[in-house]
Amino acid sequence: MVLLSxxxxxxxxxxxxxxxASVSDPAAVAGGRVWLRPEGLTFDGYARIMSDPAIWQGFGNSVLYTAVGTAISVAIIVAGGYALSRKDLPARRTITFLLVITLFFDGGMIPRYLVVQELGLLNTMWAVVLPGAVGVWNLIIAKSFFQVTMPDELREAAQLDGASDFRFFFTVAVPLAKSLIVLMTMIHMVANWNAFFDALIYLNDASKYPLQLVLRNILIQSDISSTGAMSGDLASYAETARVAELVKYGMIVFSTFPILAAVPFLQKHFTKGAMLGAVKN
Structure with missing residues (x-):
């Protein structure tokens, strides 16, 4: 109990x-006086964040990228996992082997960039959501889930009743895979929300930047502004550095709150989904 606490x-x-710390005086935070409650209560950092239209535009972009990217990823993984679990799939072992190879070897950033460029996806939403849409490890989890929970006898019984493969998948397999779907949704939702590297590489239009990339740029600009202010009066430098510290903590809260708010509603299914594929003795 003590260790758990x-x-x-x-x-x-x-x-x-x-x-x-996001609502405390940065001097108190730096001095180690902020432990259990705020010191020198201030909301200047949040005022700076909320007044920046680029942040709200980035927030909207992140919501769009997360929703579309998660939907695509979950659809591919559930459908692909089911297909790979079918023993009558031609070259099933070969396909699985080729997929597993990608867990150990990667073509690298330059070949991936060239592929995205040749497909005409640069500076579009698809350049952010498609390159990492399929997580092979998650695909293997889905495959194991369907192998354990979908016996061949169940499919054969559905076929005797006249159900096609597509009807069995949508009317039987998908409803029974709710925990798998919720688990994959949470994993990819968090990954897509926190992602910024693909946007940094493939996007050059600031109006299409996701929230994480916008916040990164604001932090860099704040550091530059603080450094530049040193050449002026000390009061200006101190105020710029103070706001920069408040913005830094405030942006962490602002960017993580949507995910933290969604977790409690999905926790029940996530706990059940985390045990998918477990072997019962």
Whole structure:
């Protein structure tokens, strides 16, 4: 019980500290005076974040990329996992072997960029959501799930009743795979929401940047502004550095809140889904 409490505290306290640091005087945070409650309460950081239209545009882009990317990924993984679980799929072992190879070897950033360029996806939403749409490890989990939970006798019984493969998949397999779907949705939702590297590489239009890339650019600009202010008066430098620190903590809270808010509603299915593919003795 003590170890469990300590583990929970080690996970929760850093999140709590960031929350109270985002509304505390940066001097108090730097001086180590912020522990359990805010010191020098201020909302200047959040005011700076909320007043920036680029942040709201990036937030909308992230919602769009996350929704579309998660839907595509879950659809491919569930359908692909079911297909690979079928023993009558031609070259099933060969296809699985080729997929597993990608877990160990990667073509690299330059070949991937050239492929995206040749497909005409540069500076589009599809350049962000398609290159990483299929997670092979998640595909293997889906394959194992269907092998364990979908016996051949169930499919044969459906075929005797006149059900086609597509009808069996949509009316039997998908409803029984709710935990798998929720698990994959959570995994890809978090991954798509936090992703910024693909957008950094493939997008050159600032109006299409996701939230994480917008926040990254704001942090860089804040650091540059703080450095530049050193050549002016000390009061200007101190104020710029103060706001930059508040913005830094505030952006962490702002960017993680949507995911943290969604987790409690999916936790029940996530816990069940985390045990998918487990072997019963």
């Amino acid at each position: 300590a583990a929970c505290l080690a996970i929760i306290y850093p999140l709590y500290f960031i929350l109270i």
